[in-house]
Amino acid sequence: MSGPYVIRGSVSLPEAELLWRFSRSSGPGGQHVNTSDTQVELRFDLERTEALPPVWKQRALERLAGRLVDGVVTVRASEHRSQWRNREAAAVRLASLLAEATAPPPKPRKATRIPRGINERRLREKKQRSDTKRGRSGRDWH
Numbered sequence: 709m710s711g712p713y714v715i716r717g718s719v720s721l722p723e724a725e726l727l728w729r730f731s732r733s734s735g736p737g738g739q740h741v742n743t744s745d746t747q748v749e750l751r752f753d754l755e756r757t758e759a760l761p762p763v764w765k766q767r768a769l770e771r772l773a774g775r776l777v778d779g780v781v782t783v784r785a786s787e788h789r790s791q792w793r794n795r796e797a798a799a800v801r802l803a804s805l806l807a808e809a810t811a812p813p814p815k816p817r818k819a820t821r822i823p824r825g826i827n828e829r830r831l832r833e834k835k836q837r838s839d840t841k842r843g844r845s846g847r848d849w850h
Contacts, residue, residue: 713803715760715810721803722759727751728795733786747786750798752806755779764810771809781805 712720730745754760754768754776775781783805785798 713799715803715807719760719764721752721799721806722757725752725757725759726799726802727753730791744791746789746791746794747784748791748794748798750783750785750795750802751780752783752802753780754806760806760810767811768806768809772805 712723714720727750729749729751731747731749732745733747754765754772756779757765760768769776769779772781781802783798783802785794785801788794788797
């Protein structure tokens with residue numbers, strides 16, 4: 709593996725808590741695909757991990773609730789022909805998934821009023837457009 713996978717700041721995925729499983733990938737690939745286990749399944753026990761700060765862990769558990777099975781998040785990778793590259797892809801995917809899930813919530817939107825001048829200008833332009841279109845009708849022509 710190419711070192712620790714950073715989630716955010718100094719927090720990274722602990723190698724000891726990652727559970728790897730390998731299987732044969734589906735799809736085309738000739739004779740090689742029948743003999744090599746290139747598909748990678750990476751599991752990370754989010755519920756029991758001590759690597760994440762408690763606040764991040766709670767946030768991730770709430771946001772990833774639909775993806776978790778018994779508190780474990782699973783990521784699969786089979787787009788590459790080599791197991792090594794699929795391992796890299798799965799680890800990067802898991803790290804980015806956790807980074808997104810542990811991100812702080814966005815700041816609430818601050819409500820602002822539309823300035824009166826802008827509203828008046830919009831109504832004035834609307835009236836001008838209306839007069840222009842009304843002037844095109846042939847009602848007043850004899």
